[in-house]
Amino acid sequence: MRAVLDIDDLHLRIGRMPVLRGVDLTVEAGQVHGLVGESGAGKTMVGRAVLGILPSAARITDGHVTFAGIDLINLPAASRRGLLGRRMSMIPQDPMTALNPVYRIGRQLTDVLRHSLGLGRQAARQRALELLEQVRIAEPGRVLRQYPHELSGGMRQRVLIASAFACGPEFIIADEPTTALDVTVQREILRLIRKLQQDKGTAILFVTHDLGVVAKICDRVSVIHSGRIVESGTASQLFAVPQHPYTKALFAATPRYDRPGNRLVPVPRQLTLRLLEDAAAYDQRRRMLRHA
Ligand SMILES: Nc1ncnc2c1ncn2[C@@H]1O[C@H](COP(=O)(O)OP(=O)(O)OP(=O)(O)O)[C@@H](O)[C@H]1O
Numbered sequence: 001m002r003a004v005l006d007i008d009d010l011h012l013r014i015g016r017m018p019v020l021r022g023v024d025l026t027v028e029a030g031q032v033h034g035l036v037g038e039s040g041a042g043k044t045m046v047g048r049a050v051l052g053i054l055p056s057a058a059r060i061t062d063g064h065v066t067f068a069g070i071d072l073i074n075l076p077a078a079s080r081r082g083l084l085g086r087r088m089s090m091i092p093q094d095p096m097t098a099l100n101p102v103y104r105i106g107r108q109l110t111d112v113l114r115h116s117l118g119l120g121r122q123a124a125r126q127r128a129l130e131l132l133e134q135v136r137i138a139e140p141g142r143v144l145r146q147y148p149h150e151l152s153g154g155m156r157q158r159v160l161i162a163s164a165f166a167c168g169p170e171f172i173i174a175d176e177p178t179t180a181l182d183v184t185v186q187r188e189i190l191r192l193i194r195k196l197q198q199d200k201g202t203a204i205l206f207v208t209h210d211l212g213v214v215a216k217i218c219d220r221v222s223v224i225h226s227g228r229i230v231e232s233g234t235a236s237q238l239f240a241v242p243q244h245p246y247t248k249a250l251f252a253a254t255p256r257y258d259r260p261g262n263r264l265v266p267v268p269r270q271l272t273l274r275l276l277e278d279a280a281a282y283d284q285r286r287r288m289l290r291h292a
């Protein structure tokens, strides 16, 4: 197996607050790797650190991020921008804010293609039509002439999926790409992402807080809790025998359609506090070792 993305001991602060505290994560070529954890755990910041689109107050204080053998942390901004869109891209959570409301879909898709692939106007339009067909949009010619507000949420997300796959990237970060959609549309979109990913052999880091989504789409999974990966393995391992107390708590807090009678147990506050203490102790041990 070849790693497309390797994150090693990544530390990130926003202002003075530690947000990532030694994240280790490897995404293999052609696989869907789930990143699960509750709100605020740091999932989005992992993705933004990889793409190089951090909020201005955020600082990477330690660690390495390697993409296809390239050291991303020390890469000059211009080279990094060169990778975005072409070799790595993103499917965002909220399709409405990701599309520009004042431009037609066609303009937005062809801009990406002309800029990243250097296609001419006609070739870009032709390619945009093909891409919309790939994401199973009926009447692609009509959709190219429409504005984002004229499309449903599911249709807008299809357009963004087309745009993410447009330049044949090796790696895509999907940050909660179905959270804003209703359940039936969510299922179709997941199936579509899985199909395109398999056909093209793209690796995906799939950020979600939903273990049901993980079960449907992921090959491997990492569980993140307060800025650190607490468990990592194949999706089937994780579902069969979750090891870490936090992962077990996450399962207990997830509704099961096959066991509707089961009472849901929220993640206990004591457990969260204990994990935070463990993390602080671990940081201290590392610092001591480093200065020894
Ligand atoms: N722009 C920002 N400025 C300050 N703090 C931020 C900013 N963005 C995120 N944070 C903080 O960083 C931490 C991690 O946030 P992140 O968005 O990565 O969480 P998440 O796991 O993606 O959560 P969610 O499931 O809610 O999307 C949180 O404590 C959050 O409050």
Ligand SMILES: [Mg+2]
Binding pocket: 043, 044, 045
């Ligand atoms: Mg997030």
